Amino acid sequence: MSTLEVSPAEPLSGQTTHPVVNDFSIQVATVNGSGSQTANSVLMRAIFQMGIPVSGKNMFPSNIAGLPTWFTIRASKHGYIGRRKEIDFLVAMNPETAREDVVKLDSGAAVVYDEPLKLNQLRSDLHFYPVPFDKLVGPVCPDAKLRKLVRNMIYDGVVAQLLSIDMAEVRQALVKQFGKKKAKAADLNWGAAQAGFDFAARTFTKSDPYRLERMNETAGKIIIDGNSACALGAMFAGVTVVTWYPITPSSSLVESLIGYMKRFRMDPETGQATFAIVQAEDELASIGMALGAGWAGARSMTATAGPGISLMSEFVGLGYYAEIPAIIYNVERVGPSTGLPTRTQQGDLLTTAILSHGDTKHPMFFPCSPEECFSMSIEAFNFAEQFQTPMFVMTDLDLGMNNWMADPFPYPTEPIRRGKVLTAEDLDKLGGFARYQDLDGDGVGYRTLPGTRHDKGSYFTRGSGHNEKAQYTEREDDYIDNMDRLAHKFEAMRQRVPEPVVHIAPHAKIGFVALGTSDYAVRESCDQLKNEYDIEASYLRLKAYPFTQHLIDFIRRHDRVYVVDQNRDAQLLGLMRLEFDADLLAKLRSVRYYGGLPLDARTVTDEIIKQEGK
């Protein structure tokens, strides 16, 4: 039993005067495996359908059933969809965590709770709404076995009534959630939601200030998780060989891809698959297969997370040295070791950038939204083949597994580019080729694919020392020439990676550098700094590694630049240390968060104020 101190606080004095409309967060605390995901998704979608910018963050355990899970929905008329630290409206369904959840709330928050938990005895400065869930579920769900799953839908109705969510939107969200095939389940859940709504309407007098009102900010938008967006990107990039090993939080990327490929990539004329997807025996095999496929000319990919990245290390070095294209999605989670498998972090930046022994460095793309998961996946496949190298698309659990509001994805305009591949006809004209010869000055040689019908077409690929003709060598000059060419190739990539997104505030002395999902917190923090402290801050969001001149210019332009890291050791700053001069480094400061939850703006703002000495 936890022995939490109950903090004394001022009791609520009558009705709150100022309503809070479309600018608060709702947290639902449940037990995992209880069907709460459906109830939470429906709630989020109903708010989305009311035209209100909304985000949902699932904080779930590495477990199948019985452990605490929290789902936070943020509605923001300002369009802030990063995590908000403060909880304004709590739905407490989990007896295990209810006391702690309630004690942590700020004064004035509202609590919907399961009546037997008697949470109203804990504090007198909150708005309490007790709901007898067990009593309500019986009449709407005759089948006792299903009650556990349907019970949670009751709180959707209660919350809808208390927050003025249109029940027609709840109904529509339910239909969307269950699809046409599961109409019965949708009806059952609809009954439960209505029971909750009716109970709240006849029982409660609303005393909290939180309310939702229709807006028109979500028209035309979609809701999708980053993993599905990456999967769609890979499919439209023309991926042909996908090899993987299940690991949280990347599994749903490939599972989503399997679903889409089976629907849209079977050849209509022959009924055959225009792709191969293989669940490998481990990550050593999945990266090995991806490289074998890339070598033989497929567009290949694998998806993994930290532990898988560690296992892939040796093969990635081979891919770098033998120059084989492949895409590796790294959906980052909390390390080291097994770490917190279901929590988010950007903790693999350093490892991934220089993965494997010897001198290696790899390009990384950093999408920050579902739109970029889609578009940058397509870009990445072209990039990997253009530069004949394994490369990483870095996302994290927050982006990958949470549902996000997004604009519909535009159809790709760039054609699929396969890079420098010589055909038999090319070889006829050229009379031969040397695999690792830099003819174009970009460090990238020409390759042939196995199966090329030409006597001059073959070459021998190896991870051991090789010369321009791919022949075995241990010569000092051959080795140095080859390594220098690889370094030169990396410089050529620097000119071709996606450019950062730069926002210069006119009089700013300070700037932010961040990437990926840190974007939401940093943009909101810029507003907080301006509105609350009158501090202007510029912002550069990186979309790729290697870094480009834009970053150097940005640092030069400002007195102090705060590098935001979702890891303990300031890894993004560390990557800059590897290549920047002392005068640039002297300007860099670090803002770090590594607790495993999506980064929130307040954490960033507080840290800036602390370091700025305000």
Next chain:
Amino acid sequence: MSTTVTPPPKKVNRLGLEVLNYKGGKTTLCAGCGHNSISERIIECFYELGVEPHTVAKFSGIGCSSKSPAYFLGLSHGFNGVHGRMPAIATGAMLANRTLMGLGVTGDGDTASIGLGQFMHLVRRNMPMIYVIENNGVYGLTKGQFSATADLGSKLKTGVANDLPPFDCCALALQWGATFVARSFSGDKKQLQAILKTAIAHNGLSIIDVISPCVTFNDHAGSTKSYGYMKEHEAVLHELDFVPFFEDISVEIPEGQAMDVQMHDGSHLRIRKLDRDYNPTDKFGALQALEQAETKGEVLTGVLFINTQKPTFTELLNLADQPLATLPESKTRPTAAVLDEVMEELR
């Protein structure tokens, strides 16, 4: 006096290619190494069967054996990967281009230790390719440590005896569901040729464990993988004749004396009985024979098992006939209408 010298006509195979077209670079392995004999057999078999060199992809891991693909089939692409993980590279490549003929060459360190897991899963998938284990019981490239196929009690040059029992790669492959399992000896030219040719014709994974003595580190008295030991302990199961699909199969063989296995490509493997009854389509019989041979200290060689019916991995995946690697954009990028459909579902 004048004489006209007519050069003798060049010997060519059914494709008009000379044996020279099947050779590779000069070997850097030790003189007398069993692996060199295996390379020669590979050259002969691919030449004699008229396999187009550019349709072959060679794969290997790390070790002396894995160097050898540089010494044969120079007109074929080759990939010398990382230690023990050749199966993954080969699997990916063969999925990318199902029209390739995969030829993997590996050693006992590669297969039975660091790569045991990948070997196992390659067998489980019945990936259609040839997998040759050049088995000498030692790590040659690191100067003679025992491998996991070294027999119990066999001795290193230093006199140190092996105190762990060996893995029998053939028995393991049989248990995991392999569709073609054979054991041979690098010194048995005729048998190894017949086995390699059958493997080329087999539609499925062919596991060939070849005892291939290491003349530098494991060819002494006390070794059970030496030329001398094999001369005394090899127990040949049967006599093998391979008749390719493009040759006439006319010779009748007496009832009960031989078995005829028709291969996927129309070739035939003729198995003539020697001094024992052995049925290579009986998996349990094969396992039993291997167990009995081990007890007797014999090394059983020949085709241990063959099953021509099991579907291959590429068949199970229902892969397009054309190589995935070179499918045009029209086949690999769905239309804008598809994207619209998906976006509509997500609204």
